[in-house]
Amino acid sequence: MVTSSAPGKVYLFGEHAVVYGEPAVPCAIEKRARVTAREIDEGLRVHVDDLTLDGYTVEYSDGDGHPDLEVDESLVRAGVGYINEAVSQAREVADRPDAGFEIVVESDIPLGAGLGSSAAVVVAAIDAATRELGVELTPEEIADRAYRVEYEVQDGQASRADTFCSAMGGAVRVEGDDCRRIEGVGTLPFVIGYDGGAGDTGELVAGVRQLREEYEFAADTVGAIGDIVREGESVLGTDDYEALGKLLNFNHGLLAALGVSSRSLDAMVWAAREGGAAGAKLTGAGGGGCIVALDETDGALTALRYTPGCEDAFRAELDTDGVRRE
Numbered sequence: 250m251v252t253s254s255a256p257g258k259v260y261l262f263g264e265h266a267v268v269y270g271e272p273a274v275p276c277a278i279e280k281r282a283r284v285t286a287r288e289i290d291e292g293l294r295v296h297v298d299d300l301t302l303d304g305y306t307v308e309y310s311d312g313d314g315h316p317d318l319e320v321d322e323s324l325v326r327a328g329v330g331y332i333n334e335a336v337s338q339a340r341e342v343a344d345r346p347d348a349g350f351e352i353v354v355e356s357d358i359p360l361g362a363g364l365g366s367s368a369a370v371v372v373a374a375i376d377a378a379t380r381e382l383g384v385e386l387t388p389e390e391i392a393d394r395a396y397r398v399e400y401e402v403q404d405g406q407a408s409r410a411d412t413f414c415s416a417m418g419g420a421v422r423v424e425g426d427d428c429r430r431i432e433g434v435g436t437l438p439f440v441i442g443y444d445g446g447a448g449d450t451g452e453l454v455a456g457v458r459q460l461r462e463e464y465e466f467a468a469d470t471v472g473a474i475g476d477i478v479r480e481g482e483s484v485l486g487t488d489d490y491e492a493l494g495k496l497l498n499f500n501h502g503l504l505a506a507l508g509v510s511s512r513s514l515d516a517m518v519w520a521a522r523e524g525g526a527a528g529a530k531l532t533g534a535g536g537g538g539c540i541v542a543l544d545e546t547d548g549a550l551t552a553l554r555y556t557p558g559c560e561d562a563f564r565a566e567l568d569t570d571g572v573r574r575e
């Protein structure tokens with residue numbers, strides 16, 4: 250039996266624009282998904298705890314119905330898809346097409362909220378299942394296999410950013426197929442606000458695509474996000490949180506212009522800024538979910554906790570570890 254874990258992430262800069270070949274900088278955070286894999290005679294049994302924040306448990310096997318009636322069927326179907334594909338990757342890598350698995354998934358990362366829950370689950374699952382079959386992949390190989398899973402399950406709507414960041418840990422830079430770790434970043438005082446909701450990544454990406462096709466200035470806006478990322482890279486590692494924060498604020502404004510913010514995300518961004526954060530922006534696909542702020546003091550955290558619509562607020566340090574065996 251092998252247990253592996255992998256971190257979630259926030260985008261310091263560049264979500265959405267990364268879909269059009271601009272660079273992005275996601276950062277791994279100390280919130281993890283843990284997956285345990287045990288080889289069994291045949292088939293696939295999966296136990297999922299915390300599929301929603303309310304902590305339902307779902308159990309299913311190949312071909313079975315889904316006996317848990319309390320969890321939304323589409324959520325279960327999507328969850329099944331990620332695990333099935335991750336297990337297929339492990340079977341292929343080990344050249345064991347018929348290997349059976351019992352898989353247990355536990356995760357601290359809210360779903361569809363911009364913190365990369367699916368990537369963390371897939372990365373941890375591939376690592377645990379391959380090790381259980383006696384094969385050890387490098388983090389880069391796991392990142393590549395996990396990207397193929399996300400690409401498959403999300404119908405081609407996936408960049409390499411989430412999976413590469415989760416596998417490698419730390420701050421990373423992704424531009425098309427070019428993925429690398431950014432060394433020497435030091436600490437980043439992330440504060441996260443969560444509105445309890447989620448966004449539909451596919452729909453939000455499609456909305457930006459449409460705007461980009463309709464208006465040249467929307468295409469320019471996407472390009473300007475790329476400029477912010479390039480500027481941000483030169484500030485990373487200097488501990489100049491004020492300069493970084495200003496760029497976070499600018500990035501949020503452009504994402505809002507592209508229509509991917511929401512009332513509750515904007516409210517949390519403003520609460521964090523007024524609480525003293527150096528800057529704040531939505532993270533991930535948007536529409537609902539999480540914002541990320543930079544704040545060394547407790548000001549933004551306290552302000553978020555008193556903000557109507559903010560369900561949870563917490564600190565999440567940069568996690569320099571990527572996928573690891575527990």
Ligand SMILES: Nc1ncnc2c1ncn2[C@@H]1O[C@H](COP(=O)(O)OP(=O)(O)OP(=O)(O)O)[C@@H](O)[C@H]1O
Nearest residue numbers: 327328354356360361362363364365366367533534
């Ligand atoms: N603990 C878990 N157990 C099983 N499946 C999970 C778990 N966490 C996430 N998933 C799967 O990942 C899906 C969410 O992935 P999605 O890509 O929509 O959002 P995200 O990765 O959380 O956020 P974002 O891509 O905006 O950063 C869930 O609907 C579920 O299918």
Ligand SMILES: C[C@@](O)(CCO)CC(=O)[O-]
Nearest residue numbers: 264265406407408533534
């Ligand atoms: C919106 C997006 O840029 C980030 C979602 O986490 C989509 C992607 O890169 O796959």
